[in-house]
Amino acid sequence: MPQLRAQFVLFDGFDPLDVIAPFEALVAGSDVLAGALSVELVSAAGPGPVQSGLPQIALTATAALDPHAPGYILVPGAVGPVDGDPDAGDETIPVLLARFAASEAMPLIARALDDSEVTVAAYCGGSLALAMADLIEGRTATTHVLGIDMLDATGVNAVRARVVDDGDLISGGGVTSGLDVALYLLERDFGSTTAHAVEELFEYERRGVTVRTERPAAA
Amino acid sequence: MSAITGTWLLRMKTPVGTIEAEYRFEEDDGVLCGSARGNGETTPLTDIAVTDGAEGERVTWRQRITRPLRLNLEYDVIVTGDTLVGESRAGRLPRSRVTGERAHA
Numbered sequence: 001m002p003q004l005r006a007q008f009v010l011f012d013g014f015d016p017l018d019v020i021a022p023f024e025a026l027v028a029g030s031d032v033l034a035g036a037l038s039v040e041l042v043s044a045a046g047p048g049p050v051q052s053g054l055p056q057i058a059l060t061a062t063a064a065l066d067p068h069a070p071g072y073i074l075v076p077g078a079v080g081p082v083d084g085d086p087d088a089g090d091e092t093i094p095v096l097l098a099r100f101a102a103s104e105a106m107p108l109i110a111r112a113l114d115d116s117e118v119t120v121a122a123y124c125g126g127s128l129a130l131a132m133a134d135l136i137e138g139r140t141a142t143t144h145v146l147g148i149d150m151l152d153a154t155g156v157n158a159v160r161a162r163v164v165d166d167g168d169l170i171s172g173g174g175v176t177s178g179l180d181v182a183l184y185l186l187e188r189d190f191g192s193t194t195a196h197a198v199e200e201l202f203e204y205e206r207r208g209v210t211v212r213t214e215r216p217a218a219a
Numbered sequence: 220m221s222a223i224t225g226t227w228l229l230r231m232k233t234p235v236g237t238i239e240a241e242y243r244f245e246e247d248d249g250v251l252c253g254s255a256r257g258n259g260e261t262t263p264l265t266d267i268a269v270t271d272g273a274e275g276e277r278v279t280w281r282q283r284i285t286r287p288l289r290l291n292l293e294y295d296v297i298v299t300g301d302t303l304v305g306e307s308r309a310g311r312l313p314r315s316r317v318t319g320e321r322a323h324a
Contacts, residue, residue: 094235132289133288152310153291
């Protein structure tokens with residue numbers, strides 16, 4: 001089986017925990033699976049440093065986001081002030097997400113959503129950013145609890161859960177939910193033994209019911 | 220003819236900052252229709268309804284925008300002469316204030 005790619009999409013203002021925790025979980029899963037996954041940091045602009053929403057932390061993208069690489073595209077959220085006046089220049093989380101939603105990453109993620117060999121996993125504000133960009137109207141998804149009403153107002157069927165499986169779109173709740181999304185992807189696509197081995201190693205157990213939408217069986 | 224017929228400049232607060240848009244309301248055979256232009260897109264207004272109140276004419280409508288972000292909005296404003304004041308609401312999000320003035324050609 002050819003190696004699948006797991007591409008974490010970095011953008012200005014991303015939340016490092018949304019990236020690092022599921023990144024490590026997928027790396028650990030890949031180790032259990034004898035290297036089934038190539039886990040990477042990418043950005044729409046290509047290789048180079050990308051500033052997170054925390055001034056002390058930047059991460060380096062090693063490649064440009066490839067919307068057609070078989071595997072996973074993981075979309076984190078942003079970290080910044082929750083409250084503030086955007087008119088006064090405050091870079092609140094909705095402002096950071098709206099900027100990401102208007103960026104060159106979104107047409108690429110739109111192509112990934114149309115590619116049957118790619119699963120898009122977006123969590124925390126990442127799923128809200130896809131909704132702001134009008135990529136997931138009518139889909140069932142979740143986001144950070146603070147963004148759930150805005151997600152609903154974009155025309156998404158917003159559900160409160162830590163993980164929502166809508167086929168080729170997996171979404172997760174806030175911050176720590178990214179770990180649950182990664183564990184769920186390992187369980188769904190590689191089996192419970194793999195996901196359980198990572199849970200044991202991380203001393204972390206996924207929690208809550210994963211909401212799965214009813215989908216017609218594949219033709 | 221409804222008092223809102225004509226062209227208006229509206230400002231409204233959104234979670235990503237205040238946005239401005241130009242609204243145009245027209246009455247054709249007694250049917251009121253409208254559109255909004257802002258942030259590089261023009262969107263039709265739906266479910267426009269007008270009722271007379273003590274303070275002025277109350278106009279409500281729905282709107283689907285994709286810029287600056289995708290939102291379903293509901294408006295509820297009172298028209299007094301050349302100004303209007305009211306609220307817009309995106310789903311369950313808190314209501315936000317809307318103000319507008321008639322644009323003079």
